[in-house]
Amino acid sequence: MRISNILYNKQMSFIFKIRFILYSFLLIIIFFLLYKAVVPSGKIIYAITPCDNSFFIQKLKPKDRLDKVDRKSCTQKIIGDPVYFDLNTQRTFNEADVTVTYRSSGENNVIEMGAQADARKNYRLHPLENKIIDSLNWNKISENGVTFLQKKKIYDNIDAFLNSLPSKSEIATYHYDLPPPTTISNYQPNNQPAIIKQPLCGSYQFYTYIDGPTAEFEFLFSDLNENKDADNVVLTLYDMRNNPVTARNILDERGREETRQAQDAGGLHVELTTLAPGFYKMEVATTDDIITTQILSSQKIISFINRLCLAKATNADLITLYADANEITASTLNPASLQKILVNHDVLNLSETYRQFSAPANEVLNKIQFAKNDIILSGAGVFSFSPESLHNPNYRKISKNQNLDSVNYIITHYQPQPSATGEWQTKILHFNLKNIFWYEHNYNFIFSIPGLIAGDGTDDYIEIKDIKIELQGRSLWEKIAQIFNI
Amino acid sequence: MKGNIYIITRELFYILTIALLIFSIMELLAPNIVQAYISLNLVLLLWLVNGMVLLMINKNKI
Numbered sequence: 001m002r003i004s005n006i007l008y009n010k011q012m013s014f015i016f017k018i019r020f021i022l023y024s025f026l027l028i029i030i031f032f033l034l035y036k037a038v039v040p041s042g043k044i045i046y047a048i049t050p051c052d053n054s055f056f057i058q059k060l061k062p063k064d065r066l067d068k069v070d071r072k073s074c075t076q077k078i079i080g081d082p083v084y085f086d087l088n089t090q091r092t093f094n095e096a097d098v099t100v101t102y103r104s105s106g107e108n109n110v111i112e113m114g115a116q117a118d119a120r121k122n123y124r125l126h127p128l129e130n131k132i133i134d135s136l137n138w139n140k141i142s143e144n145g146v147t148f149l150q151k152k153k154i155y156d157n158i159d160a161f162l163n164s165l166p167s168k169s170e171i172a173t174y175h176y177d178l179p180p181p182t183t184i185s186n187y188q189p190n191n192q193p194a195i196i197k198q199p200l201c202g203s204y205q206f207y208t209y210i211d212g213p214t215a216e217f218e219f220l221f222s223d224l225n226e227n228k229d230a231d232n233v234v235l236t237l238y239d240m241r242n243n244p245v246t247a248r249n250i251l252d253e254r255g256r257e258e259t260r261q262a263q264d265a266g267g268l269h270v271e272l273t274t275l276a277p278g279f280y281k282m283e284v285a286t287t288d289d290i291i292t293t294q295i296l297s298s299q300k301i302i303s304f305i306n307r308l309c310l311a312k313a314t315n316a317d318l319i320t321l322y323a324d325a326n327e328i329t330a331s332t333l334n335p336a337s338l339q340k341i342l343v344n345h346d347v348l349n350l351s352e353t354y355r356q357f358s359a360p361a362n363e364v365l366n367k368i369q370f371a372k373n374d375i376i377l378s379g380a381g382v383f384s385f386s387p388e389s390l391h392n393p394n395y396r397k398i399s400k401n402q403n404l405d406s407v408n409y410i411i412t413h414y415q416p417q418p419s420a421t422g423e424w425q426t427k428i429l430h431f432n433l434k435n436i437f438w439y440e441h442n443y444n445f446i447f448s449i450p451g452l453i454a455g456d457g458t459d460d461y462i463e464i465k466d467i468k469i470e471l472q473g474r475s476l477w478e479k480i481a482q483i484f485n486i
Numbered sequence: 487m488k489g490n491i492y493i494i495t496r497e498l499f500y501i502l503t504i505a506l507l508i509f510s511i512m513e514l515l516a517p518n519i520v521q522a523y524i525s526l527n528l529v530l531l532l533w534l535v536n537g538m539v540l541l542m543i544n545k546n547k548i
Contacts, residue, residue, distance in 0.1 A: 015493055022501040029524070030508060037519045055522045090519055441518060 037090035040476035046087070047468035050076035057467055058086045060447075065454050067461065077461040078447055080454030085467075086442040093473035096431040098445070100128065100467055106421035107460035108449050110400045113429055115436045116444035120203075120285070123446050124436065126429045127175050127414040132402055134416050142415070146176065149410040158411070166409060169364075174398040174412040180240060182278045184391065187211055189300060196295040196302065196385055198319065198373065199311035202288040207382065207393055209301040211277040218296040221250065221265035224289045228257050231289045235268050238281040240393065245280065246270065265290060279393040281305070301391045303382035312337075312374040321368040322390045325379025327401050328368060329358045332375040342369040350375065356453070362403050365390065400450040424465060433471075495540045502533040 036044075046056040051074040053059075060066055065080030087096075096115075104111060109132050114125035139153040148158045155161040165171065168181065189212055199222075208215070223231050230252040237245045248268045256263060284292065291311045295302070310319070312334065328343050330350050341348040341359075344366055348359035361368075361379070365387055368377065377383060380399040384390035396402075398410065436443055449462055474482070506529055509520045520526060 011489070011493070014490065015497065018494060018497045019501075022497055026501055026505050026508075029505075030512075033512065033519055033523060036523065037516060055518070088518065088522070090516060090522075 038476060039091060039471075039473070042093075042473045042475035042478065043471065045468065045470045047466060049074040049466045050464060056088050057469060058088065060085050060464070073465075075463050075465050077463045078449065079452065079461050081447075081449045081452040083447045085445050087445060087469060088442050089438075089471065090441060091473065092438050093433050093471040095472045096433050096443075097470040097472075098429045098431060098467065099426060099470075100429070101424055101426045101465040102128070102462055103420075103422060103424045103465075104129065104462050105460045106131075107458065108400070108452050108462070110398075110448075110450055111462060112448040114446045114448060115431050115433070116446070117435060118437050119439070123448070124431070125175075125446075125448055126431070127412075128427050128429070129425075130174060130398065130412075130414055130416075131419065132398055132400075132404070133174060133410065133412065133414060134419055136404075136410070136416070138410075140416065145413055145415075147410075147412050147415060149412075149416075151408045161409065161411070168395060169406055170408040172396045172398050172402065172404065172407045172410045174410065174414055176411045176413050178395050178411060180279065180393040180395065182240070183211070184209060190298065194295075194297045194300060194302060194386075194389065196297075197293075198385065199313045200292040200295075201309040201311040202290065203283070203285050204292075204308065205281055205283045205305040207279055207281055207301065207303045207305060207391065208297070208299045209279050209391065209393075210272065210275050210299060213273065214298070215272045215275065216296075216298040217270040217282065218267060218294075219270075219284065219292055220267040220294040221286075222262050222291045222293050223252070223254060223256075223265040224262050224291060225256050225259045227287060227289050229287060230257070231265065231287045233265070233268070233284065233286040233290055235270065236283045236285070237270070237272070238283065240279050240281070242281075245275065246272065262291075300388060301384075302389045303384050303391055305382055306380065307376065307378040308383045309376045310373040319370055319373060321377065321383055321385060322387050323361060323366045323368060323377075323379055323381055323383045324364065324390065324392050325366070325381030325383075326361055326399060326403055327358050327379055328361045328366065329356050329378045330375055331356045331378075334374040337372045337374040339370055339372050341375075342367075358451075360401055360403075364406075433473075492540075492543050495536060495543055499533070499536045499540050502529065502536055505529060506533055 046054065048054045048057045050069045051071060060076060060078070060083050065078060065083050067077035067079055069076045098113065100113065109130065111129040112125040112127050114123035117124045133149070136149055138149040138151050141148045141158055143158050146158055148161055171178070187209065219235065221233055232252050233250040234247065235249065236247045239245055248270060250266050250268060254263060254265065308321070328348065330341055330348055332338065332350060333353055335353055338353065339350055341350055343359040343361050344363055346359050348357055350357050380397055382390060382392045396407065433443065447462065452460055452462070509524070509526055509529060512519050513521065513526065
C-alpha cells in the first residue's frame with residue numbers, strides 16, 4: 001500500500017470520528033428539545049425564585065405594583081393589586097399544582113391566586129389566605145374539603161345544613177357555589193316597563209327575574225368611534241347554571257373607526273316567550289366604544305353584577321344608585337368627573353383620575369348618590385337604578401371588608417388556618433387547566449390581594465419567596481392511544 | 487496537527503450550519519421550542535466566529 005493511501009485512510013478515519021461525535025451531540029440536543037416540548041410522561045415541574053430568569057415561569061408584572069427583587073434573600077414584595085405572571089409551555093396540560101411560598105404584612109384580609117379562564121380576562125381564583133374566616137371562633141365542621149362555620153351550633157353536619165337552609169341573609173359563602181333560590185316568593189311584576197336612560201359604557205351583565213309568559217328587553221346603542229377595532233355587540237341570556245339560552249348580535253359594519261364622531265349603532269330587541277320562571281343573567285359583551293344609551297324592559301329586576309360603567313351624558317341630574325355590595329369602589333379616567341360621592345351617609349372622595357377609591361357600605365340596601373357621570377362603580381354585589389330593581393339571587397360572598405354581624409353561617413372550600421402574619425407560609429393550590437385559557441403557549445396567573453394599593457402610603461405587602469408549578473397532562477402513549485382508538 | 491485543527495474547524499462549521507438550519511425550522515414550526523433552552527443568537531454567533539476562523543486557516547494554508 002502506498003504511503004499516500006495510508007495517510008488518506010487515516011484522515012478519513014479521523015473525519016469520521018469527528019463527524020460521529022458532532023452529529024451524535026446534535027442528535028442528543030434535538031431529542032432533548034423534543035422531549036422537553038412533548039413531555040412524553042405528561043408530568044413536568046417548573047420552579048423559580050424572584051432572582052431567577054426562567055423562560056417557563058416568567059417574571060411578575062407589572063413593575064409598578066412590585067418592589068425591587070431583594071437579591072440577598074431572593075424575594076420580591078407585591079405592593080399593588082393585581083399582579084400577574086405567565087407560565088410558558090409548549091403543550092397543554094390538564095392539571096397544575098401551584099406551590100407558593102409567601103408571607104404577608106398582615107394588613108390584607110384576602111389573598112387569592114387564580115388563572116385566566118377566557119379571552120375576556122376572567123380569572124378562576126383560589127384562596128391562599130382569608131383572615132376574616134381564619135379569625136372566626138365559630139363552631140367548625142369540615143367534611144370532604146368543605147368547611148362549614150356556624151355562629152351557634154345548630155346543625156350537626158353539612159348535609160343537615162344543605163337540606164334545610166336558613167334564611168339567605170344569614171348565609172355567606174366563600175369559594176363555594178351554593179345553588180341560589182330559584183324563585184322569589186310574593187313577586188309582584190311591573191305594570192309599567194322599566195326604562196334606564198343613564199348611558200352605560202362597554203360590557204356589563206345584569207340579573208333579571210322572569211316569572212310571566214313573556215319578557216321583553218330593548219337595548220339602544222351608540223358607537224363613539226374612538227378606538228380602531230370593530231365594535232361588535234353580543235347579547236347573551238344565560239340561565240343560573242350559566243347555560244346560554246339565547247343570543248343576539250350586532251356586527252360593526254359602520255366603519256368610521258377612530259374618527260371620534262359618535263354614531264347610532266342600532267338596537268337589539270329580545271322577546272322571550274317560553275322561558276321557565278326564575279333568575280337569568282343578561283350579558284352585553286362589547287368594546288369600550290359602545291355606549292348603551294337606553295335599556296327598556298318589561299321586567300322589574302335589573303341588577304347589574306359587580307361593575308357598572310356610567311358613560312358621559314349631558315344634562316345629567318343627581319344620579320342615585322342602589323347596591324348590596326359591602327364596599328363600593330369608584331374610579332374615573334375623566335378629570336371633569338372628580339367629585340364627592342355619597343355612599344349612605346359616608347363621603348367617598350373621588351379625588352384622582354386612574355385610581356380606585358373605596359368606601360364601606362354596610363346597609364342591606366346601600367344608596368349611592370353623585371352629580372357627575374363618566375365614572376366606574378364596582379363592588380362584590382349588584383347595582384341598580386331603583387330599589388325595587390335590586391335583587392341579588394346569589395348568596396353573600398365574603399369580601400375583604402365583610403361585615404359578618406348578620407351572618408350566622410359560612411360555607412367554604414377554604415380550609416381555615418391559624419394566623420401566621422409575617423411568617424413564611426407554603427400553600428399548594430390545585431388548578432384544573434382544562435378550563436383555563438392557553439394563548440400563545442402561555443397560561444396566565446394572577447395574585448389578587450383586594451385593597452393592596454401601590455403608593456397609598458401604607459407599608460402593606462405580600463412577599464413572594466418561590467413558586468413551583470407541577471403540571472400533569474396526557475402522556476405520549478395516552479395521546480397515541482387516543483388517536484388510534486386503542 | 488495543523489491539518490487536524492483545520493478538519494475540526496471545518497466539521498464544526500458544517501455541524502453548526504446544520505444545527506442552525508434545524509433549530510430555525512423547529513422554531514418556525516413550534517415557537518420557543520429551542521429558544522427556551524438554547525439562544526439562537528449564540529448559535530449564530532458561534533457559527534460566524536467559526537466561519538471566520540475557518541477562512542483564516544484556509545488563507546494561511548494557501
